[in-house]
Amino acid sequence: MPSFSFSSAQAARECVSTQLKDLRLGAHLTMQALADLCGWNKAKTSRIESARTTPSDADIRAWCIACRAEDRADDLIAFSRSADMMYVEWRRTQRTGLRSLQQAGVPLYERTALIRAYCSRVVPGLLQTEDYARALLTLVADFRGLPDDVDEAAAARVARSRVVRDGHHRVVLLVEEDVLFQRIAADPVMTAQLAYLRTAMTYPAVSLGIVPSSAPRVIWGIETFTMFDDVRVHVELLSAKVTVTVPGEVLLYQRAFARISRMAVYGPRARALIDRAIDSRGSPE
Known part of the structure; x- marks a missing residue:
C-alpha cells in the first residue's frame, strides 16, 4: 500500500x-x-x-x-x-487560524465511540490543560506563520476534550515517556499538565498508558496518530494531516497500536513515571 x-x-x-x-x-x-x-x-x-x-x-x-x-x-x-481528502496540507486547514480547526473536529470526536491515540512528542490533545495547549499552539502558529488566535484555539481544544468526561466515549491513549519531559512550556505549566495526567487517569472512560524509555521496542518509532473507531485514522505529519480510511491501512494502525500498548505501563507504574517527571520540575505555582 x-x-x-x-x-x-x-x-x-x-x-x-x-x-x-x-x-x-x-x-x-x-x-x-x-x-x-x-x-x-x-x-x-x-x-x-x-x-x-x-x-x-x-x-x-x-x-x-x-x-x-x-x-x-x-x-x-x-x-x-479518499484520495481527494486523505492528504490535506496544514497551511490549507489552518489558514483561517487554529480555533476553527479545533472546532471543526468536534463532530467527529462526538460521534466516535472509541478514540485511540498514540503521541510520541506531546501530550495528547484530549488531555491537554489550557495553559499547555496555549503554549503548544503558540509554537505551531509561530512556525507556520498563522493568524494569532491562540487563546481562542486553546479554549476550543479544551472544550473539545469534554468527550473524556461525558460518559459516551471510550478513550485509550498511549504516550512515550519522553513526552513527560518535553519542555513545551514553562516548568509551572508543565508540572500542572503532568498533575492533570494523573487526574485524567481516574476518569472511568480514560485509559492512559506510558511507554517507558527503557522498554524493549516491539515496533520502531512512528508518527503520532489518532484512530476513530475502526474506520478512520488521522496521521500528523510536519506538513500535513493524512486521513486513512482504506480498511487494510486502518488495520495496520490497529496492529501498531496493539504493539505499542504491549510496551506501555498502566496504573501505579504509569503514575510513578509521571511523578518522576513532576519531581524533575518541582511543584506548580
Whole structure:
C-alpha cells in the first residue's frame, strides 16, 4: 500500500493508478487485453494508468477481476474514494487560524465511540490543560506563520476534550515517556499538565498508558496518530494531516497500536513515571 509522502491529492490518485498498473503487469496482460476483458476501449486503460481519468468503483472492480485480484478491489475502491481528502496540507486547514480547526473536529470526536491515540512528542490533545495547549499552539502558529488566535484555539481544544468526561466515549491513549519531559512550556505549566495526567487517569472512560524509555521496542518509532473507531485514522505529519480510511491501512494502525500498548505501563507504574517527571520540575505555582 502507499506511503505518506504525497505532495498533493493528485499524488494519491497517481498511487491508485500505479497499483492498478502493477496488477495488470502482474497478470501479464497488455493494455488491450485488459480493455477487452473489461469491455472498454484501450484508451481508457491508458488514461486510468496515467491518472488522467479517475476510475469509478465499477472500473476498479472490473480491473481487479480481469487481473484475478478480486481481493484487492475493496481496498483500492476505498483508497480511490479518499484520495481527494486523505492528504490535506496544514497551511490549507489552518489558514483561517487554529480555533476553527479545533472546532471543526468536534463532530467527529462526538460521534466516535472509541478514540485511540498514540503521541510520541506531546501530550495528547484530549488531555491537554489550557495553559499547555496555549503554549503548544503558540509554537505551531509561530512556525507556520498563522493568524494569532491562540487563546481562542486553546479554549476550543479544551472544550473539545469534554468527550473524556461525558460518559459516551471510550478513550485509550498511549504516550512515550519522553513526552513527560518535553519542555513545551514553562516548568509551572508543565508540572500542572503532568498533575492533570494523573487526574485524567481516574476518569472511568480514560485509559492512559506510558511507554517507558527503557522498554524493549516491539515496533520502531512512528508518527503520532489518532484512530476513530475502526474506520478512520488521522496521521500528523510536519506538513500535513493524512486521513486513512482504506480498511487494510486502518488495520495496520490497529496492529501498531496493539504493539505499542504491549510496551506501555498502566496504573501505579504509569503514575510513578509521571511523578518522576513532576519531581524533575518541582511543584506548580
